[in-house]
Amino acid sequence: MxxxxxxxxxxxxxxxxxxxxxxxxxxxxxxxxxxxxxxxxxxxxxxxxxxxxxxxxxxxxxxxxxxxxxxxxxxxxxxxxxxxxxxxxxxxxxxxxxxxxxxxxxxxxxxxxxxxxxxxxxxxxxxxxxxxxxxxxxxxxxxxxxxxxxxxxxxxxxxxxxxxxxxxxxxxxxxxxxxxxxxxxxxxxxxxxxxxxxxxxxxxxxxxxxxxxxxxxxxxxxxxxxxxxxxxxxxxxxxxxxxxxxxxxxxxxxxxxxxxxVPAGRPLAVLEGSFEQLRTDPAFAFAEGAFVSARLDDTARVPHAMARLRERFAHLVHLEWTSRLPAAPATRLGAGSGPSDEEIFSAYLRHVTGNPAGTAQRRAFAEAMLEARA
CATH class of the missing domain: 3.60.21.10 (Metallo-dependent phosphatases)
Known part of the structure; x- marks a missing residue:
């Protein structure tokens, strides 16, 4: 049988x-x-x-x-x-x-x-x-x-x-x-x-x-x-x-x-490295037709990383950052005092991106807060 x-x-x-x-x-x-x-x-x-x-x-x-x-x-x-x-x-x-x-x-x-x-x-x-x-x-x-x-x-x-x-x-x-x-x-x-x-x-x-x-x-x-x-x-x-x-x-x-x-299916590839390595290194050429999971170790977040990597890896379906960003500085709160809204925003931005808020970002935040209060 x-x-x-x-x-x-x-x-x-x-x-x-x-x-x-x-x-x-x-x-x-x-x-x-x-x-x-x-x-x-x-x-x-x-x-x-x-x-x-x-x-x-x-x-x-x-x-x-x-x-x-x-x-x-x-x-x-x-x-x-x-x-x-x-x-x-x-x-x-x-x-x-x-x-x-x-x-x-x-x-x-x-x-x-x-x-x-x-x-x-x-x-x-x-x-x-x-x-x-x-x-x-x-x-x-x-x-x-x-x-x-x-x-x-x-x-x-x-x-x-x-x-x-x-x-x-x-x-x-x-x-x-x-x-x-x-x-x-x-x-x-x-x-x-x-x-x-x-x-x-x-x-x-x-x-x-x-x-x-x-x-x-x-x-x-x-x-x-x-x-x-x-x-x-x-x-x-x-x-x-x-x-x-x-x-x-x-x-x-x-x-x-x-x-x-079973011959059917698209191959899988898990790629690890920096954004620039994945984007340019010939060693990753084997994955250009595969379903790709990208694990980026950059210490700062790269804007639009998924869309930009898809220019090379058309079937990129998953992206994660593996590095730990610098922790935001701790703020001691005294009686009746605390950080301002702008300080909270700036600390959060540093925590997420690794960089402090720039002039344009602080201005945009201040305008948003004015509209919210109005």
């Missing part, structure tokens, strides 16, 4: 305000080509298809086109919902779509309902566990506690209770933070005081666990893996290869895995 494991598409998401739909569409076209060329039996999507519970019409159309194209390759498509998705909305029409090969697992009621696939060695059961918010589902699942560990354990117990006695091979999709995973800055935190963590041992009964939620591809165990997001959604993912997982499940559940690099 051969399948592709992917997750965290986040269709409709922007990157620091930049539209990512073009790159998301490129990824989906790549995924269809890979499904066809490897003749996979199924494509497994472990949550966060969309970036928000109410995606826009164009984003829904993008997803619809992708599913149609994947089904045309002959693959079954199994999707579980993530914490960014609205499970009931994503799962609309799921019983009818299943007859066409699209299997949506988006509500707790369907956790124990497997997608049954067949290969030359017999059946493979694929289960989908949607993102489970403990506070909403723990009682209905009969979980022992109001934690992610407890609700995932209860979900797996429900699956095992519903299985027949035949030794079928089995795969599960889940969207959760598993202890030991390395996160990035672009996942939405689902934990409070560690209650969002769950141990990988909960998935021991399955031959392969296709995880979603963490955006860096990684293995928790040899059979419990995150595919990662196909596109980077934070600068903490700069230099992190984006992949989908090609998984082959043997006759006895043995695994062969291959990470297929």
């Amino acid at each position: 051969r399948f592709i494991h992917t997750s965290d598409w986040h269709l409709g998401r922007t990157f620091h305000g930049a539209d990512m739909r073009r790159f998301q569409r490129d990824f989906l076209e790549f995924l269809v080509r890979e499904a066809a060329s490897h003749q996979v039996d199924a494509v497994l999507v472990a949550g966060d298809v969309y970036d928000r519970a109410l995606p826009g019409p164009e984003v829904i159309a993008m997803f619809d086109d992708a599913v149609d194209a994947l089904l045309e390759t002959g693959a079954q498509v199994v999707i579980s919902s993530g914490n960014h998705d609205s499970g009931p909305r994503l799962g609309y029409g799921r019983r009818r779509f299943a007859r066409a090969g699209l299997h949506l697992r988006t509500v707790p009621a369907d956790i124990a309902d497997p997608v049954r696939l067949e290969d030359a060695h017999g059946p493979v059961e694929v289960y989908g566990i949607p993102y489970l918010e403990p506070g909403l589902v723990w009682r209905d699942l009969g979980a022992a506690h109001r934690t992610h560990q407890a609700v995932l354990t209860a979900a797996v117990e429900r699956i095992l209770a519903g299985r027949d006695t035949l030794p079928h091979r089995s795969v599960v999709l889940a969207h959760a933070f598993i202890t030991g995973a390395t996160p990035s800055d672009s996942e939405r935190d689902v934990s409070v005081g560690g209650l969002g963590n769950a141990g990988a041992s909960v998935f021991t009964p399955f031959d392969y666990t296709a995880l979603g939620h963490v955006h860096r591809p990684q293995a928790i165990t040899s059979a419990v893996r995150y595919s990662g997001s196909p596109l980077p959604y934070s600068f903490s993912e700069a230099g992190v290869p984006k992949t989908v997982s090609l998984v082959e499940l043997g006759e006895a559940g043995e695994l062969e895995l291959e990470q297929i690099p």
